[in-house]
Amino acid sequence: MTRLQDHLQEIEKRYGNLATYASAHQYVGIHYRVHDDTWSVREWAPGAKSVSLVGEFNQWNKQSHPLVLGAQGVWETHLPGETLKHKDLVKLHIVGADDSARDRIPACIQRAVQDETSKDYSGQVWQPEEAYVWQNDFDPSTIDCPLIYECHVGMSGEEPRIHSYREFADEVLPRICALGYNTIQLMAVQEHPYYGSFGYHVSSFFAACSRFGTPEDLKYLIDQAHGMNIAVLLDIVHSHAVKNIAEGLNEFDGTDHQYFHSGERGDQPQWDSKCFDYGKDEVRQFLLSNTLFWIDEFRFDGFRFDGVTSMLYHHHGSVAFDHYDKYFTDGPDEDAILYLGMATTLINQLKPGCIVVAEDMSGMPGLCRPTSEGGIGFTHRLAMGIPDYWIKLLKHKQDEDWAPEEIWNVMSNRRFGEANIAYAESHDQALVGDKTIAFRLMDKEMYWHMNIDDEHPVIERGIALHKIIRLFTLVSGGEGWLNFMGNEFGHPEWLDFPREGNDWSSHYCRRQWSLVDNPELRYQHLNAFDSTMIHLTKKHHLLACNPAQMLSVHNADQVLAAERGNIIFVFNLNPQQSFPDYHISMPGNVKPGDQYRLVLDSDSEEHGGHCRLDPSATYTVNEHHQLSIYIPSRTCIALERI
Template sequence: MSENPVPVLIKNDPWLVDQTDAVRFRIDNYETHLEDLKSQYSNLYDYADSHLNLGIHYLPDQETWIVREWAPEAKSISLVGDFNEWDGEDSPLEKGEHGIWEARLEADCLKHEDKVKLRIHGADNSVRDRIPSVIRRAVQDPHTHDYAGQVWSHSETYPWQHDFDPSSITTPLIYEAHTGIAGEDPRLHTYLEFAENIIPYIASLGYNTIQLMAVQEHPYYGSFGYHVSNFFAPSSRFGTPEDLKHLVDTAHSHGIAVIMDIVHSHAVKNLAEGLNEFDGTDHQYFHGGGKGDHPQWDSKCFDYGKPEVRKFLLSNVRYWLEEFRFDGFRFDGITSMLYDHHGNIAFNHYDKYFKDGVDNDAILYLQLATTLAKQIRPGAIIVAEDMSGMPGLCRPIEEGGIGFTHRLAMGLPDYWIKLLKHKQDEDWNTDEIWGTLTNRRHGEPNISYTESHDQALVGDKTLAFWLMDQDMYWHMAKNDESLVIDRGIALHKIIRLLTFALGGEAYLTFMGNEFGHPEWLDFPREGNGWSYHYCRRQWSLIENKELKYEYLAEFDRQMITLGKRSDLLNSPQAHQLWSHNGDKIIAFERRHLITVVNIHPTQSFTDYHIPVKEAGSYKIILDSDAPETGGHNRIDASVDYQTKETEHGPALSLYIPSRTAFILERVD
């Protein structure tokens, strides 16, 4: 226990002084629980072992299968499946200490790929066939569409080929992807196809991290993977566990880290597939009563104050890092976890981050989870999807933080969409853009992005579609002159470069958005006749040399490559050199690179003076107006620009065309 020093989080931000006791409580609560764990187990790592004890395991030294399940209020449990023709009397489990049920079966009782369930007589007198809670594979019957657990014994033999150190990724440049939609055919695509076709493309763009969506098994494909039923099972609709390991191994061979969306913020309500009312009560894994329901998401809310639930979820963290060698996580729905009200308020006072409606049990769980992940995978990338802006989320726990390495800058996509929806181009304000893109907490790394995956779904619009709309269907040929497309391509590049260079310490794009994918995603559902027509990515659009999509992909590649080469984002925030709202020009310096942006729709400027810190000769190293990226080639990139001395210091005299952005580097 600490001796009541002022937490570092408070020292670094005097505005938080009134929250000193709350921050100190977070530190002390974590330390107290960690010491308690160590008194029962040797360490946090050994505590997180549910996946090794619960479930179905073969013990070769005993030539025995052991089946264990935690269901404290169940009245009886038996194992049913292919092996005993689903006979509920054949293989009963016996209840032992701490609500753990157990059965032992002879070696020849179960075999690889046998389908199994637990027949549970619940506390409410219900009798239901349930999938074991830590099952490592769940499969759907193609005819009945019912899910069942499946005995899987091949995973331990996967021949890993490539070691990878996630600490080598100093600046995550993240390509967010979904396996099932990662191909052009109107069907489900697989882990193996992703490894063969998509990873080399991601590498060619320069991204160094893949964020993989929809990994944990989920019964409804259209949930985008966020209504999880089986937390330890990689989704079988994309292939086997070994196929997923091959995907990760392949990415590592390209020097690319792989993080997964991990969903610990809620769980699917389904009784047949998930954990809801598992032992016949509503409070085994989740809060009982109304607190256990998430009304906006139609799902169940975990009770993070229950030790068994924390152990289950922490074991899940350990499992994915060790079994599949993921390099970290993007924790989904953190805002919903942090607050009893799930974030459905205005965060207009610091009390709302530390005192009012805060779920301290969830904070403790997240502190333990980030600690465990870093112990298992030093250098792990651990991202928080939080829209509340809780201070300290990405600071060390000993300082009063929660331990994440990055947070998503969720306000940036909303800002760009609002700007495109509500303001004419000539009304864009350079000071407002600067303020929005640079407004973040010092010392808490942000991941900037221009649009979220939600904007790619039916009912919303991607940035490209907001800019160009239906004209994308008819006027994207290179020989087709269109003012709408010309504007859209120019602003698509400018918005991305501004967001990339100003908005954070890491960067993310969603699959296909880098080249302005023209159509939304619409998952198979009753309303579209269960069609896969829009549930795919049309890579042929950038492969077609007659279309302009390759321009956007090429600019994205140049931008990412430059950012990686210069380590642009692994540096302090940018320093503004110039902002003139009348001229619509912004200029700034970051990592000794000078970025100049003219968002004026029509006005170009000659001999425009931009003040710089260092005198010398400068050269353009990235130009949104370059012809290979769909520009008008109005700037001569071969010219060296020599600074001039002015009364205010050195300055560059530049030609700055309308709707253009470029970056200069000092060359002497």
């Protein structure tokens, strides 16, 4: 805490404020200056022996436009306004400290494109005559709890091809809005050379992925989301970088230690990538500038920081966190912790109310508490243990043996006061080699028995448990919710990006919306249940309320009842037995004579059930402070006080 405050005070002395310090991208890079009709070209490459600008404008001549080394390792030149034009391809020719001579993409370039024939990447001057005109304002502080729809734009369409920002905005956003989600999380936005990396091997940190369209197209997507009162999070990657020399920052100035740690410490062996040196002021400034850029230029409403566990510890999280020393003495990276505290401070200053989510599996205490308390300043962390638990349960136990009390304890096991984003599954489970919950439950039978008239036992079981798992997780697992695109309706196929192993096919790199739109198929029922669940959550601000309280549990019956936000939730996991007169103990603020009505029923016709409950029935609290209800087998319900 002291170290963070000392650095922030020093920055204020030297720069006036943190935002000015985090505006390095406005100084380095290629920028047109209107006031004197010139281009400024600057690049930080302290170890380089020479730097020159090459591109279409000078027929890639390495000698005609040299940069001059100035203060603090920044190379610089200024060019007349007519030298460069919009969409010109450019690179920097750098003779490095190791005498290497390479054409490199400028580090802060705001657009990088790939040649369709050679597959080489180049930077591209992006200076359109007309700036994008924003239509919608949005304040992320209006969201009391994030209900996140995790998306990948490129694979968001039905056809086996790369889809665009505008297609997503026009065709997929309305679906998300109708379901009731208030936040989207965009993956793979920062430019990355390998499509199949899911966007996590970033090469150009300031460039919006050109596969999906132009920067203006991305702005249109965000603008449309804001018009629907949907916040937009960027899945930002500051935990590592692609090791490619041709496209990325690795050995940029001919050394291995400009942006990254030198030697072995600079390698992330689990991801085959490079680790930033957060102890270096210029690196922190580069990454903070990147954070400011996405908020300022594209109006993102927050971030999901990828790979935070890898950042927090020198060992990248490859230990069992079974003692508090593991968080504070055995391996924490103080430099990375300093950077993250600076980043969350900057984000909060730029856009109060921003949602800042940490992908952390270690559970470091204070990660999601304000920096003023000695925390790191994230607003939420992903509850990463929950999907792992569901996979373990589905793989190793028959649902006849599921103990609702055990499930409850896993879901609710989190540090009070640090908000969690609960999720039953994410994109990881959807990838080839793994299985989504729907596919794990129903497997190949999904291809043959999803017709609404087909009462196949595997499908019946799968649909019932899919709904129970999602509602149980949402109610008990956190202070926010996350769903990956298509999982809400049980998308039957995994994801497999074009790669050598599948002959570069895009067949599995898509989402089949036609399945959920087909009135003859049962995907619609899972989709309808998800919509009911999300709208109920929004209406009652459930996840902004105190954590759920268990009211009663009976492991032998496989029945559990809980309360959150004054809504009563009842889960019957029993595969065979329905209970006609089950007594549920009620919370202390409920009085005998109070009446309840059904507001969610997984067994309804709309949700693909067997309609065993009367939707118009009311339930009265008896003199024993209990509610007597009929609970069908494999069903979850929600009751609201009248």
